[in-house]
Amino acid sequence: MWKVKSRMNTFHLSDEQCRFYHEHGYLHCGRVLDDDAVTELRQISEDLLKAHKEDVELAVDAGETYPLFTQVFIKYPRYGELIHQHPALLDIIESILGPTFRLVEDQLFYKPAHQGGSLLPHTDNIYYGFSNPRIVTCWLALDDAVPENGCLQMFPGSHREDIQHEAVDASIIKKAVIDESRALAVPAATGEMIIFDGLTVHGSGPNRTDGPRRVANMVAIVPCEDSVQSKFDDRMTPYLRGGPAT
Numbered sequence: 001m002w003k004v005k006s007r008m009n010t011f012h013l014s015d016e017q018c019r020f021y022h023e024h025g026y027l028h029c030g031r032v033l034d035d036d037a038v039t040e041l042r043q044i045s046e047d048l049l050k051a052h053k054e055d056v057e058l059a060v061d062a063g064e065t066y067p068l069f070t071q072v073f074i075k076y077p078r079y080g081e082l083i084h085q086h087p088a089l090l091d092i093i094e095s096i097l098g099p100t101f102r103l104v105e106d107q108l109f110y111k112p113a114h115q116g117g118s119l120l121p122h123t124d125n126i127y128y129g130f131s132n133p134r135i136v137t138c139w140l141a142l143d144d145a146v147p148e149n150g151c152l153q154m155f156p157g158s159h160r161e162d163i164q165h166e167a168v169d170a171s172i173i174k175k176a177v178i179d180e181s182r183a184l185a186v187p188a189a190t191g192e193m194i195i196f197d198g199l200t201v202h203g204s205g206p207n208r209t210d211g212p213r214r215v216a217n218m219v220a221i222v223p224c225e226d227s228v229q230s231k232f233d234d235r236m237t238p239y240l241r242g243g244p245a246t
Helices: 015-024 035-051 077-083 087-097
Strands: 026-031 067-070 101-111 119-122 135-141 152-154 165-167 174-176 184-186 192-197 202-204 213-221 239-241
Touching (some): 015 026, 015 087, 035 101, 077 101, 087 192, 087 213, 087 239, 152 192
Antiparallel strands (some): 067 101, 119 202, 135 213, 152 202, 165 174
């Protein structure tokens, strides 16, 4: 695991960290969110669960559930302030994507105690459909994420492969066709962030613990042409750094 370090009032990644990211398709960045931000984001997650029906039900096994809420900043503007405007987070993205990038979407994942389902291996871009995108997902642990409650499982190097996906019956879920023995568990403590390429295969296991496993998520991309599935506009997918917004 790497640590985020401030260098001359910035939090950009080192050359070594960037090399690791580009080789393996992901990077554990260490602690990014402070305790106050974690507390606020946890409360938003609980409020979402009570007040809104999930946008996507990710679990595919009977008796399990894994709700996903998307474009959270529209429902709760404070979420956008805490995530979209976080200086360390934006510096880290800039280290990978350069000075101009915009939002694809933000998300909040809620894997409940005991019945939180698995997330099948997939690439994020399979749901966005961009051609040759420069795209980064920022995955922020709001609880300690360990194998027992469904931490991330990464497939290192898969971002450099042509990965096919299969549809899962009676759902919108798509599953990567890949040797699942390649999966590498990547635990993360509360407040820590893992970033990964939008073409990197990843998933997570079920939650069999007594507490929830909650995650704040944000996907950023270098401006490009719209895909068939995804469209850009300044309200729903604003520039996060650079571009017309500055």
